[in-house]
Amino acid sequence: MTSFAIGTAPQLYALVPCAGIGARAGAAGPKQYAWLAGRPLVAHTLAALAQVSRLAATLVVLAPDDGQFEAAVPGFGGERQWLARCGGETRAQTVAQGLDELLARGAQPHDWVLVHDAARCLLRAEWVDRLIDACADDEVGGLLALPLADTLKQAQDGRVANTLDRSDKWAAQTPQMFRLGLLRPALAAADSAVTDESSAVEALGWSPKLVAGEMENFKLTWPADFSLAARLLAARGRDFS
Template identity: 70%
Template sequence: MSYTVASPSFQPRCYALVPCAGVGERAGVGGPKQYHAVAGQAVVAHTLAALQAVPRLTATLVVLSPEDAAFERHTPHFTGEGAWVARVGGASRAESVANGLQELLARGAQPHDWVLVHDAARCLLRPEWVDRLIAACDDDEVGGLLALPLADTLKAAAPGAHGEPRAQQTVDRTAKWAAQTPQMFRLGLLQPALVSALSDPVKAAAVTDEASAIEMLGHTPRLVTGDFENIKLTWPGDFALAERLLSTRA
């Protein structure tokens, strides 16, 4: 899939899109994890502060559930001309991002503009990591994502006699990377990639991030070295780690 090449004089803009419509059930924090307090602020408030500190971003769009009535209370500093909110979240991350892309188009974004999709729960994000991704992908034909080459030995698990997980096989970690966010693609490429994937239940189930939808079209996103601190808060212990890291940052 391709799109019309922009004129040489066209300077694409960069938008951040933060899907924030999930409930975070695995986190075990008694509610949506994006609103759990870490180091004095809601998780998503830290995330948005980092994105708002990136000069290259024209605006940041947060995609919420239509029923969300808590966002503004937890993010009092998310204000200004480039602070956008849309309650158009879907049943899955892919649906929320696809709906968010449509919202960006309605607000004036163009197919050649870049969209950087970032997890609301990656609240340790630093602006310089976003700058690194933009610099690496700005001239790339496809786009790319922050990621880290795997360092740990990987095990394929199988249930034991009592249902406990047991190591069945060691998986070759050569050339394997752990995907992070932001993930940066042109709006005119990412939107049809997601629409195509969502039209097929099998493909939709396999879309765990934006890059996977791009890969389904035969493209190869660029891997840009991320940072070990750029963790996604998923399990209860992640919140304690984020608290320590945020509290000790200069």
């Protein structure tokens, strides 16, 4: 079991890595600043996190040379909205340096950090609350995820090499919620095969909890994802065009 000394009740922080370039999205620049339903993609993401009342603060981690954020999300800042230009070359480096920033701002090892992809802009506050409720008393933490519904194929040279058993397969989403004092050493020990926070924690021998997510909480990755997200935001009344 983990052995963090807990005095006061742990705080909850959101951390949004926002230092990538999003090359697969086909956008002219970083996809977090691509226009979507009347505002930049990342503005939708941060608006959703702002509705989670249990978060002590949300930290957005930018690339050191980012010059677009303030124009993209005017008014972001204050007591519960923090910004740091300390992103790294990889997601893991950006999150790790964001954790250091949280420590510098007073976060403690026993506090929870919810890492969320900037490109999952369809997030709803109730999904975050579901994750918090499921993991608040857990010794490890966990993540939103979806059981795979589609038949899963393994490819080789553009053809099917094998059909894989999907019965125990889940698609990871974010937020992913872990104690700062567990996630920080996990990322420090991570290698290049680590693509999310859960896999870093798993590499230390822990088993994060799977919490049922929602299909709408997809990561905008390919050009077609943007038109789908725009339709879903419009259906919610969140089209600011």
